[in-house]
Amino acid sequence: MRIARFSTDDGMAFGVVEEDTVAAIAAHPFGELTFTGQRFPLADVRLLAPILPSKVIAIGKNYAAHAAEMGGEAPAEPMLFAKPSTAVIGPGEAIMYPQKLSERVDYEGELAVVIGRMCREVPASRAADVVLGYTCANDVTARDLQARDGQWTRAKGFDTFCPLGPWIETEADPADLAISTTVNGEVRQDSSTSHLLHDVPALVEYVSQVMTLLPGDVILTGTPEGVGPLDIGDEVTVTIDGVGSLTNRVIARD
Template sequence: MRIARFAIDESVSFGVVEENTIAAVRAHPFGELTFTGHRFPLADVRLLAPILPSKVIAIGKNYADHAREMGAEPPAEPVLFSKPSTAVIGPGEAVAYPEKLSERVDYEGELAVVIGRLCREVPAARAADVILGYTCANDVTARDLQQRDGQWTRAKGFDTFCPLGPWIETELDPSDVALTTRVNGETRQDARTSQLLHSIPDLVAYVSQVMTLLPGDVILTGTPAGVGPLDIGDEVTVTVEGVGDLTNRVVARE
């Protein structure tokens, strides 16, 4: 099932995408879905970020080849950092390049996990019970600020630096799916989730030992090798096999 969040006629709803239409549901997508009876052509709605999380928890250096391209050895434990909820945007929305503050902004394509229920201290064997589904993500990063600051909050936290979408796929087996990132149609990242150093169940267990996860919270599972800079005017697309495409254009920050 593909659960999307969409806007039409000034109203915002969740809905289930079925071929070329979207069927609206009442309230939120957590728990049993209740349909309103309204159905719209997908071409007539504007897809939004599929969820507005209370927090985005990201995993650094979770592909060995990416850790090494950043000049580090693969970590023994997951490396956690966070992105503010205000960084989240949806498909088709613009990534704002903060030219006055950064001279190097990178793409980082990732598979994102969307939590479906309140949970803490989840055993890895039960991680699937608390996951609503999966979506595409771009962990946009001001690389020069990351290197300058020695920690990642500013570099990862700009408004628009966390595109998510186009929807949440609830029936995906995420253990071995293709992940690609293209810039202006050229493939820059090409990997499979089977290459993750720390699996999705292990990540859910690890993060939930630290903090309570709420419905809609997002875990970014890490980016593979091939990260690189974006320029104003670029179009970047993150594709996750079995989920879809997340496309955003880069514009100058006003």
């Protein structure tokens, strides 16, 4: 099932995408779904970020090849950092390049895990019980600021630096999903979630040992090798097999 958050002339709603239509649901997508009876052609709605999380917890260097390209070894345990909820944007929205502050902004295509209910200290064997589904993410990073600061908050926390979408796929198996990133149609990243050093169940267990996860919270699972710079005017697309494609264009930040 594909759960989308969308807007029409009448406002915002959640719905289930069924081929070329969206069937609206009442309230939120957590728990049993109640359909309102309204249906909209998919072409006539605007897809928004599928969720507005209370927090986004990301994992650094979770693919060995990416750790190597960054000039280091993969950490023995998951490396956690946070992106603010204000960084989240949806499909088709613009990534704003902060050219007054940074000269190097990179794409990082990732599989995102969307939490479905409040939980903490979840064993890996029960991780699937607390996951609503999966979506595409782009962990946009001001690489020069990351190197300069020695920590990652500013580099990864700019407004618009966390595109999510196009929807939440509830039936995907995260163990082996092809993931790719293109810039202006050119493939820059091409890998699989089977290469994750710490898989989704392990990440849910690890993160939930540290903090309570709330419905809608997002875990970014890490990016494969092939990260690189974006320029103003570029169009970047993250595609995950069985989940969907997330496209955003880069514009100058005023």
